[in-house]
Amino acid sequence: MFVLDNENVRAGWSGAKAIVIDLLTKHGGTVTTARHWGERNLAYPIQGKSRATYMLAYYELPNEGLSGFVRDLDLSVPILRYLLLAVDAIPEGEVAEAEKEVATDFALPEPPRDDVGEYRLWEETDEDRPRGPRREGFEESYDFDDADLAGPVSASSANREDK
């Protein structure tokens, strides 16, 4: 299972699917089935995205290619998450589901655009800005002198200097 960035899916599902398939074939794998598993709201934001597209693929990959494949998946920007599992057999109906995408009339609706932008718990307003010494205009109103950097002068030390 691969979690793909919706930005790439908007450009075309076949292109987004090819990102994973190309990586698999690069490392000596053969893809049996690969299909769209759904576009959905994520349970928690990943890289600032709140929605993503899932891709389910069944493939064969030699042991030698696995570490390279995982490294490329980690470095790949459009692949937000992945889960690689070893299975005994492909589930029934999976091949038929994948073959639907081969049909010429297969089309996916464009993913909604609410995954754009940085994830925030709430919209920041003027009232939410931090209050304190970093407020606007503070630096201009306060000038440091050398006397300020010397530290405070206690009453006892001042009396000693007088004597």
Next chain:
Amino acid sequence: MAASKKRSGRNTRKVIVAKSQKLVAPADYKDTESLKKFLGPQGQIQGRSRTGFGAQDQKSIKRAIKRARHLALLPFVG
């Protein structure tokens, strides 16, 4: 003089989800609707005393929920 023993609060709150709803342990991480039944209100995995499953089924639930959490199909918290 044996004082009558009262059941602790934990036992009195025991709710066996699987038996009451006649559920089968889902072993598939993609079956999020079934897995949600074994999560608490804050998203925590319910224990065996609450689900009523045996060790093997409980482990399969735990594994499936953790896989679904990794793929953001289920929340870690909340």
